[in-house]
Amino acid sequence: MKGDFQCRRCGACCRIKDGIVRVSDAEVVRIAAFLGMGEAEFIERETELAPDRKSLMLRSRPDGSCAYLTADNLCRINPVKPDKCSTFPFEWTNPDSYSVCPAL
Numbered sequence: 001m002k003g004d005f006q007c008r009r010c011g012a013c014c015r016i017k018d019g020i021v022r023v024s025d026a027e028v029v030r031i032a033a034f035l036g037m038g039e040a041e042f043i044e045r046e047t048e049l050a051p052d053r054k055s056l057m058l059r060s061r062p063d064g065s066c067a068y069l070t071a072d073n074l075c076r077i078n079p080v081k082p083d084k085c086s087t088f089p090f091e092w093t094n095p096d097s098y099s100v101c102p103a104l
């Protein structure tokens with residue numbers, strides 16, 4: 001799929017209402033460093049506990065969009081974004097992916 005897939009940069013995958021972008025410890029370290037923040041500050045200000053309480057996740061805006069999505073559909077932390085973001089939709093999709101991503 002990777003060879004054929006052409007992202008339309010619509011940002012829909014970063015605007016999923018109730019979407020969850022979990023962050024691992026390693027991702028917290030790299031994103032905090034990229035933003036010039038301490039890890040504790042990043043966790044406090046930029047993350048929330050996931051609903052299942054098993055991990056942290058990136059904070060979302062009230063409309064469901066990721067806090068790092070810019071007005072022109074770019075990712076403000078693109079060089080260090082979570083693996084889940086980097087690998088969608090090449091390495092994983094779920095049943096909802098096809099209704100979210102117009103390029104699939």
Ligand code: SF4
Nearest residue numbers: 014066068069075085
């Ligand atoms: S971190 Fe970037 S790529 Fe991932 S959901 Fe947020 S804006 Fe989208």
Ligand code: SF4
Nearest residue numbers: 007008010011013101
């Ligand atoms: S929803 Fe699909 S086409 Fe739109 S930005 Fe995400 S991966 Fe690209």
